[in-house]
Amino acid sequence: xxxxxxxxxxxxxxxxxxxxxxxxxxxxxxxxxxxxxxxxxxxxxxxxxxxxxxxxxxxxxxxxxxxxxxxxxxxxxxxxxxxxxxxxxxxxxxxxxxxxxxxxxxxxxxxxxxxxxxxxxxxxxxxxxxxxxxxxxxxxxxxxxxxxxxxxxxxxxxxxxxxxxxxxxxxxxxxxxxxxxxxxxxxxxxxxxxxxxxxxxxxxxxxxxxxxxxxxxxxxxxxxx
Numbered sequence: 001x002x003x004x005x006x007x008x009x010x011x012x013x014x015x016x017x018x019x020x021x022x023x024x025x026x027x028x029x030x031x032x033x034x035x036x037x038x039x040x041x042x043x044x045x046x047x048x049x050x051x052x053x054x055x056x057x058x059x060x061x062x063x064x065x066x067x068x069x070x071x072x073x074x075x076x077x078x079x080x081x082x083x084x085x086x087x088x089x090x091x092x093x094x095x096x097x098x099x100x101x102x103x104x105x106x107x108x109x110x111x112x113x114x115x116x117x118x119x120x121x122x123x124x125x126x127x128x129x130x131x132x133x134x135x136x137x138x139x140x141x142x143x144x145x146x147x148x149x150x151x152x153x154x155x156x157x158x159x160x161x162x163x164x165x166x167x168x169x170x171x172x173x174x175x176x177x178x179x180x181x182x183x184x185x186x187x188x189x190x191x192x193x194x195x196x197x198x199x200x201x202x203x204x205x206x207x208x209x210x211x212x213x214x215x216x217x218x219x220x221x222x223x224x225x
Contacts (some may be wrong), residue, residue: 002063005049011127012074013133016044019076019099019125019138026092028191036195038085040145044076065084067136071103071122074138079148081109082188086119086142093140102137108147114170116151116178120144146180146187 023042030037047055052066052073059202061069071190086108094101095193103122111117119142127134143151154173157165165173 004116011129011136011140012046014129015074015127015136015138016046016076018041018127019074020044022098023076023078038080038082038088040079040085041080042076042078047073047075071137072139074125074136076138076140077148078140078142078152080142080144080196081103082191083144083184084188086144089142090119090121093121093123099125111177115174117147117177118151119156119220131210138202144184146183149175150180 020042023039027037027039027041030039047070055061055070056063056066059069067073078089080089090104093099100123101121102124105120108117108119121140121142123138123140123215124135125138127136150173157169157173161169164206
C-alpha cells in the first residue's frame with residue numbers, strides 16, 4: 001500500500017509546472033517573432049489520488065507497477081486553433097532534447113467510435129531533485145478548441161451516465177463530434193483571414209482568448225457534477 005501519497009505526487013507536480021512553462025515558452029517565442037503560434041494555451045494537472053485508485057482497480061494494476069503502467073498521472077493539454085497546428089506541435093515536441101516521446105496515438109486521423117478526436121503523446125521527462133534525477137511519464141493531449149469543447153462536454157456526460165449513454169445521447173454526441181470537425185475544416189479554409197483579424201484585434205482591447213476559453217472549460221466541467 002502507498003504510504004505517502006504526498007511524497008509520491010511531488011515529482012509529478014514539479015513536472016507539470018516545468019512543462020507548462022516550457023510549452024508556454026514556445027508560444028511566447030512565436031509571438032515575439034510576430035508569427036502565428038501553433039500553441040494557443042496550455043493546461044495541466046496531476047491525477048488525484050481517488051482517480052488513481054479507481055483506475056488501478058479497474059485495470060488490475062498493482063501499486064508496485066503504478067509508475068510504469070499508468071502513464072497519465074501527469075497530464076497536460078495543449079489547445080490549438082487549427083488542425084495543422086496540432087501536427088506542428090507534435091513535431092516541435094519530438095525535436096526537443098529535454099523530453100522523449102515514447103508513444104503516440106493519432107485520434108484525429110483515427111477517431112474513436114464515440115467521435116473523440118485528439119492527438120496523444122506519452123513522454124518521458126526527467127525531474128531533477130535534491131535526491132537526484134527521476135524519470136516520469138506524462139501524457140500530452142493536443143487538440144483544437146472545437147475538439148476540446150466536445151471532449152469536455154462528453155466527459156461531463158460520461159460522469160453523469162457512468163459510461164452507459166442512452167442511445168439517443170450517444171448518437172447526438174457522434175453527430176456533434178462531426179459538426180465540430182467540420183467547423184475545424186471550415187476555419188482552416190479561411191485561416192489567413194482569421195489570423196489577419198486576430199492580428200488587428202491583438203492591437204486593440206479585448207479579453208485574452210485563454211481567459212475566455214479557460215472560464216468556459218471550467219464551467220462545462222461542472223455540468224456533470
